[in-house]
Amino acid sequence: MRAVAVLLLAGCVAACNVQAKHDTGNGDGNVAISGGEDGKLSFDLPFAKGEVKLPQGSMRNGEFDIDGVKMFPGGHVTGFAVIAADKGTDVDIAFHAPAPPDKVRAYFIDEFGKKGVEASVSGDAVTGTSKDGSPFEIHVQPVGGGSQGSVKIHSKD
Numbered sequence: 001m002r003a004v005a006v007l008l009l010a011g012c013v014a015a016c017n018v019q020a021k022h023d024t025g026n027g028d029g030n031v032a033i034s035g036g037e038d039g040k041l042s043f044d045l046p047f048a049k050g051e052v053k054l055p056q057g058s059m060r061n062g063e064f065d066i067d068g069v070k071m072f073p074g075g076h077v078t079g080f081a082v083i084a085a086d087k088g089t090d091v092d093i094a095f096h097a098p099a100p101p102d103k104v105r106a107y108f109i110d111e112f113g114k115k116g117v118e119a120s121v122s123g124d125a126v127t128g129t130s131k132d133g134s135p136f137e138i139h140v141q142p143v144g145g146g147s148q149g150s151v152k153i154h155s156k157d
Contacts, residue, residue: 101124
């Protein structure tokens with residue numbers, strides 16, 4: 001996954017850039033990693049499976065990057081899942097932003113435009129394709145005093 005998504009988790013997990021491990025016939029080569037605001041980080045690797053507990057709130061320092069476009073200012077990651085397999089890598093990131101959905105979507109459209117990435121709004125989503133050809137969707141809905149959203153990226157490498 002060429003710089004499609006980088007998650008930083010408060011120094012406990014410096015970066016999460018998972019590459020698909022191709023199965024050689026000796027077992028499942030899939031990789032799955034997920035985490036949430038409760039601090040639980042689960043992993044299922046070809047050689048190990050488990051869960052670790054990070055300090056609660058460490059997810060708030062999480063970040064994502066799609067071709068240089070980062071989280072809405074003041075927003076924070078509330079959860080993530082990365083699943084890497086032979087047919088590519090899927091990244092799902094949940095977030096909260098302190099602004100109405102229209103403003104959040106406009107921010108992403110503007111930032112992608114600055115980076116030369118074509119993106120458009122369709123319904124509640126910003127959709128586009130990253131520079132490495134990975135399609136992405138950023139859905140944003142109203143919640144309380146702002147917005148909640150999800151980022152979905154599929155990388156074929």
